[in-house]
Amino acid sequence: MIDSRIRSALGQLIHKCGESARPTMLVPDAALPLRLLVADGHLVGLDCGSALCVRGLAHDLQALLVASAAATDPAPVPATAQLIERSRGPMRSPVAEAVAVCEAAVARDVAVPHAWIDLHAQMVLGPGPDPGERIILGHHEWRAVRLLLLGGLPAVAAGNAWHLAAQVLRSRSVVVAGTENCPALTRRPAADALSAPAPPLWPIRVPGATLAGQDETPVYRGAAAVEGALRGELAEVRRQAATEAVEAPSGGELAEIRRQATAAAVAAPMAGQPAVGTDVLRRIIDRLKKL
Amino acid sequence: MSATPATSVKIVVAGAYAAGKTTFIRSVADGGVVSTETVPSDGSGTKATTTAAMDFGRLAIDEGSGAGRTELLLFGMPGQARFEFMWRILVQGALGYVLLVDASKPETWRETVVIDATLAMGARLPRVVAVNRTGPEQDLHQIAETLGIEPEVPIVVCDPRDRSSALEVLLTLFLEIAGREPPAAGDGVAVTATGGWK
Numbered sequence: 299m300i301d302s303r304i305r306s307a308l309g310q311l312i313h314k315c316g317e318s319a320r321p322t323m324l325v326p327d328a329a330l331p332l333r334l335l336v337a338d339g340h341l342v343g344l345d346c347g348s349a350l351c352v353r354g355l356a357h358d359l360q361a362l363l364v365a366s367a368a369a370t371d372p373a374p375v376p377a378t379a380q381l382i383e384r385s386r387g388p389m390r391s392p393v394a395e396a397v398a399v400c401e402a403a404v405a406r407d408v409a410v411p412h413a414w415i416d417l418h419a420q421m422v423l424g425p426g427p428d429p430g431e432r433i434i435l436g437h438h439e440w441r442a443v444r445l446l447l448l449g450g451l452p453a454v455a456a457g458n459a460w461h462l463a464a465q466v467l468r469s470r471s472v473v474v475a476g477t478e479n480c481p482a483l484t485r486r487p488a489a490d491a492l493s494a495p496a497p498p499l500w501p502i503r504v505p506g507a508t509l510a511g512q513d514e515t516p517v518y519r520g521a522a523a524v525e526g527a528l529r530g531e532l533a534e535v536r537r538q539a540a541t542e543a544v545e546a547p548s549g550g551e552l553a554e555i556r557r558q559a560t561a562a563a564v565a566a567p568m569a570g571q572p573a574v575g576t577d578v579l580r581r582i583i584d585r586l587k588k589l
Numbered sequence: 590m591s592a593t594p595a596t597s598v599k600i601v602v603a604g605a606y607a608a609g610k611t612t613f614i615r616s617v618a619d620g621g622v623v624s625t626e627t628v629p630s631d632g633s634g635t636k637a638t639t640t641a642a643m644d645f646g647r648l649a650i651d652e653g654s655g656a657g658r659t660e661l662l663l664f665g666m667p668g669q670a671r672f673e674f675m676w677r678i679l680v681q682g683a684l685g686y687v688l689l690v691d692a693s694k695p696e697t698w699r700e701t702v703v704i705d706a707t708l709a710m711g712a713r714l715p716r717v718v719a720v721n722r723t724g725p726e727q728d729l730h731q732i733a734e735t736l737g738i739e740p741e742v743p744i745v746v747c748d749p750r751d752r753s754s755a756l757e758v759l760l761t762l763f764l765e766i767a768g769r770e771p772p773a774a775g776d777g778v779a780v781t782a783t784g785g786w787k
Contacts, residue, residue: 546695549735552702556737559703563711569681571714578596579767581659585650586760589753 596659598650599682600762603666603708604689605700609721609749610665613689616755618646618663648759661759666704676707685715685766687758689747692732693722702736715769717762719747 547555602610650659666679666686680686688705691697708714718738720729729744738744743761748754 547699552698552735553737555699556702556706559706560710563707563709566711568676568708568712571684571712572682574598574684574766576767578598578659579763582598582650582661583760583763583767586756586763589756 597662598659598684599662599664600759601664601666601679601683601686601708601714602689603686603704605691605694605697605704607694608689608691608697608701609747610689613687613719613747613749613755613758614646614663614665616749616752617759618648676704680708680712680714683712683714685717685762687762688716688718689749690718690720690732690736691722692720692724692727698736705736705738715762715766716742717758717765718742718744719749719758720744721747721749 602613604610646663648661648663650661664679664683666676686708688701688708690701705716705718709716718733718736720727720732723729723746729746730740733740733742733744743765745758745761746754747758
């Protein structure tokens with residue numbers, strides 16, 4: 299059962315979105331930004347824009363994809379030409395390809411599946427970080443492209459409504475990033491932060507995407523503006539990553555974390571290990587030794 | 590893809606963010622890693638579909654057909670604790686897990702400990718600890734002790750970029766699994782007797 303206060307907080311948030319002069323935005327409390335990401339007509343993610351949230355969001359979306367493909371073939375991705383239903387001429391870059399799909403999405407109600415977004419985010423930004431690479435930047439850059447492609451629905455939660463909204467979204471199986479570690483969401487904003495300018499917004503509508511039944515007015519800035527915004531966003535996330543530091547835990551802290559996690563795991567056991575014949579294990583072991 | 594179902598053995602590759610899970614799966618899997626395929630961007634437009642990027646790959650164990658064919662399914666598991674609900678999905682049917690630890694980033698060990706405690710105690714799965722990015726002065730057993738991992742759990746150095754290194758990790762895991770499996774009725778051969786690694 300959802301707490302009525304939580305339901306009310308999310309309702310207010312959505313209501314504010316609907317009342318905004320630009321329906322895909324909520325006039326911000328700039329110190330507590332909230333972004334709602336929509337794809338395939340579903341609200342799929344939410345983050346505050348901080349580095350930790352963004353990192354989590356990249357994992358969130360990937361986790362959803364992994365779960366959807368569990369023990370099955372990976373989800374097929376339509377080719378761009380197929381997606382936009384026209385013979386695609388040469389694209390000068392993967393970014394241009396992404397922009398073409400955004401244009402088609404806005405103009406002709408083309409649904410953009412998660413799989414296409416994930417794939418093309420990688421095409422734009424590379425296959426993802428390898429050991430030794432600047433991993434955090436890689437995932438931040440993913441964020442920028444995800445926002446570009448998913449069509450971020452920027453919004454801002456007032457006061458402490460973010461946490462409550464997050465709980466509601468979780469209750470609807472929406473993955474919510476950032477609540478554990480997010481510095482922006484775990485402290486009250488400084489007074490000067492309240493006057494800070496709002497973050498760049500990309501109100502690109504994904505057809506079919508609605509927020510609690512609201513039919514957002516498409517607002518699309520065109521390819522040049524989107525690419526410009528992308529560059530600005532990348533610069534910002536690089537700046538964020540450079541200024542953030544994470545402390546190493548002490549041994550005592552790790553022991554306490556393990557104690558708590560163990561207690562929680564024992565209280566809620568997971569599915570048991572399946573039975574596998576020794577002949578199968580033997581074949582696997584023999585094969586691994588020969589590879 | 591064969592229409593006849595194979596024997597699929599599921600293994601989870603777990604670890605904190607950026608521990609090397611994706612790289613590990615890419616190194617080991619033989620063609621089924623979805624992240625390696627891309628749609629041509631040169632305008633040729635000849636390929637209608639491709640696959641999306643995610644931590645999932647297959648490793649064929651034998652080339653047999655029908656029920657005799659065996660394959661490993663490798664699933665990368667998202668690291669953060671808030672994905673605990675996802676862990677429950679991913680570990681269903683898993684035979685064991687690889688716990689990847691980034692020795693160079695102790696700040697990620699909080700996540701590592703939560704994952705390990707949850708899978709080890711919640712799912713009771715056999716595991717191997719694979720330590721990535723070790724320095725010359727780092728002691729694996731010291732790392733294991735700091736993480737609170739039991740002394741009997743195998744711990745090995747792993748470079749996920751190196752296929753042979755990743756395969757050794759899997760071999761260690763299956764030897765561990767075999768050591769915990771009771772012999773099947775009528776099967777007098779202990780699986781562990783086929784070991785001998787290292």
